[in-house]
């Protein structure tokens with residue numbers, strides 16, 4: 001059982017705020033990895049409905065990690081890799097929404113990526129991958145509120 005006290009709830013009022021908190025997380029992650037305080041792979045399982053803000057969060061995360069590239073939804077490509085300038089590693093953005101079977105994960109070498117200590121992996125629609133998401137993954141839950149409000153619950157355990 002995951003311990004609820006390791007969870008943090010953040011409410012954002014618009015997409016920019018979601019990007020901002022994700023960027024802060026990315027910056028902290030980068031510093032912690034560089035200092036050896038955190039060792040990868042760091043896996044984020046992003047849960048939430050269509051349009052809840054998962055890709056928006058990854059855009060902020062990428063910018064906090066120092067990635068300049070424009071991050072777009074990898075819905076059709078399944079995976080997009082972005083080298084992290086300050087690390088000998090990459091951010092992998094994976095979207096399982098349109099996944100048709102495990103073979104597609106094999107084709108992108110999913111198991112190797114999630115076992116690589118130099119990887120930061122953000123997975124949208126992790127429910128569709130089931131048991132292939134490693135147990136150490138941190139869940140990030142997105143809930144839609146009124147208008148542009150979103151509640152984001154991050155499991156830091």
Ligand SMILES: Nc1ncnc2c1ncn2[C@@H]1O[C@H](COP(=O)(O)OP(=O)(O)OP(=O)(O)O)[C@@H](O)[C@H]1O
Nearest residue numbers: 012013014015018050051052053054055056148150
């Ligand atoms: N507080 C907020 N946080 C994040 N996005 C917000 C917020 N308020 C409004 N939005 C808008 O909601 C949409 C979120 O889209 P996004 O692509 O990030 O969702 P998603 O969870 O990745 O969906 P999908 O499952 O289709 O990939 C964007 O149009 C964004 O501008």
Ligand SMILES: [Mg+2]
Nearest residue numbers: 054055073124
């Ligand atoms: Mg998305």
